[in-house]
Amino acid sequence: MAKTKTSDVVYSPRFTDGAEFKIPTFKLLKQDGTLYKGAKAPDLDRDKALRMYHSMVFTRVLDERMLAAQRQGRLSFYMQCTGEEAAVIGSTAALDDRDMIMAQYREQGALAYRGFTTDEFMNQLFGNEQDYGKGRQMPVHYGSAKLNYMTISSPLATQIPQATGYAYGQKLAGEGLCTITIFGEGAASEGDFHAALNMAAVHRVPVIFLCRNNGYAISTPSVEQFAADGVAPRAFGYKMDVIRVDGNDILAVYEATREARRMAVEDNRPVLIEAMTYRLAAHSSSDDPSGYRSKDEEQKWRDQDPLLRMRAWLEKAGWWNDDEEKQLQESLRKEVLATMKVAQKRPAPPxxxxxxxxxxxxxxxxxxxxxxxxxxxxxxxxxxxxxxxxxxxxx
Amino acid sequence: MPKMNMLQAINDALDIAMADNEKVLCFGEDVGIFGGVFRATSNLQQKYGKSRCFNTPLVEQGIIGFANGLAAQGSVPVAEIQFADYIFPAFDQIVNESAKFRYRSGNLFNVGGLTIRAPYGGGIAGGLYHSQSPEAYFAHTPGLKVVVPRNPHQAKGLLLGAINDPNPTLFFEPKRLYRASVGEVPEGDYRLPLGEAEVTKEGKDITLLGWGAQMEVIGQAVEMAEKDGISCEVIDLRTILPWDVEKVAASVLKTGRLVVTHEAPLTGGFAGEIAATIQERCFLYLESPIARVTGLDTPFPLALEKEYLPDHLKVYEAIRTSVEF
Incomplete structure (x- = not known):
């Protein structure tokens, strides 16, 4: 029991570089809205699929409008989810709405999917008297107790061991719920990440670790963040199940998370998911990516826009068309603008x-x-x- | 009333808390079957099972991050950090997370159920890394409570108070007294209030203020001073944050003199905060400068520990100097 397990013994030094561990990328949906050969679409009904797509469009519209508002000087600061909506919303859709979400700060899509209203978003962004956080935190630090979305904290990765603890409590409570924690590949370099995964594996905690590998931590590209093949291989060191998924493929993210949740809740097995995606926007309203990456690189990822991909799939299924798209975009723009104007005028907290x-x-x-x-x-x-x-x- | 040493009193408090509320969990390095390196958690795993009392991997930031999550979920974690000297990997989780959880969420979420226990202080030949008194670092962080008991009776009542307090609390245990301090401890559950200092001896010429193991040192110094005819009032601060300004100010208004003593270094030590506040509150009543008897501004030494520590003779000298000013 006290001994570390060793499988084979050798009598000359033999080093292992881990190259035999190849982690494939799970994909279902092509950019044109068709499935890969042999791929099977997850069991999603029309209502749920449209709820997911609606949340994606809302998040995109919110981000465009609020960045513009920041540029106009209405808002002090903003951070966009742009490009990563499928990773965030696809995973959230695969959970029970009572499961806890402990996110980083770029996951407003998850909150939108859970039903956070435009008014609730605006009150936080403007830190007015109706902000649940009482105007104490910078914009995008949302939280909602009723939607099981833990209030965002700026220090990176602190939420990851907290998710392990939260989920341990859920396991003891025996309610069949789990916690998902979402973070970037940069945050995964923090000590808290390693502490969290190790403790989760040792104590068999029902927690899902979702890494949004979006290529950049502000300006630092992932090749300067780690030498390994992404974040996924670290799971082996903790004896944890891991899957890498195309983060712009909402069907694959959904399916991977659905299975991860089953493993977490039914078998008390923590799971690491690495969603390969791209931060199409700047890190924040204070950042300018032109100093560290090329337009060509950005364009390559724009061509894989997760919204366009899901829309193409919905259209092929006969669940969506151009008119509906136009109507949705227009109504959301109007709603965001009108709600913003009201929220901006509300007084500061007492x-x-x-x-x-x-x-x-x-x-x-x-x-x-x-x-x-x-x-x-x-x-x-x-x-x-x-x-x-x-x-x-x-x- | 049964007699117990401080470790037995702490173990008794944890046992009562776990029996009273199944949401109370005890964990940390070596806390499980072994009962902790000082044995404060002895028999708890045997009694309450591995899911409620368990070993953690050796990672302080993970222990407190895990504890924060548990507390946010509604559990009542009592996390042990094996020595207060090793609490610093968890500094971010304590200062940026535990302390700010309620404030930053507008009270949507809180980690009020959290208690962090850690043995602190010198006098056991522990050198740099088994001797420190880090209370002042945490006293600079609004949102935390910081508690230090002086004897077994206080340790049990204050720990039960801390576990049941709806705010995250650091509970620093004077390890030099773990087995050395023995006294009568009431049976069953009783909770001493946090945020309240206690006047342990009344007097009229000078006020002596300290906490934890330093109260024993004050006791020896006071015995000497009283033989010289100096009437000493003694206060155990008990809670460092938020501290009981009123009780200390009332005493100094009466005596006109104050000596504060702690093992931690002088500069930035909590005695400085007390001195500043009390001179503001009692300026026209002070008969002499407020004195601080503390450790030196060095890392904690080993071979010269005796010389470093603010012992009873240093406190006695400070009393004499203050009275003769």
């Missing part, structure tokens, strides 16, 4: 929320600090127009 939620209750010394701030605002009300009214009438 002044007292400066000190609430640090602890379950405000400690006396902190309450005094808030009083001091209010007293200062009363002295210089013009400098603090958002809170001058609320600071009135203090002790």
């Amino acid at each position: 002044l007292d929320s400066l000190v609430t939620d640090v602890y379950d209750q405000v400690p006396p010394a902190l309450a005094k600090q808030l009083e001091a701030v209010k007293s200062h605002i009363r002295k210089y009300p013009d400098t603090y127009p958002n809170s001058a009214e609320q600071a009135k009438g203090g002790a």
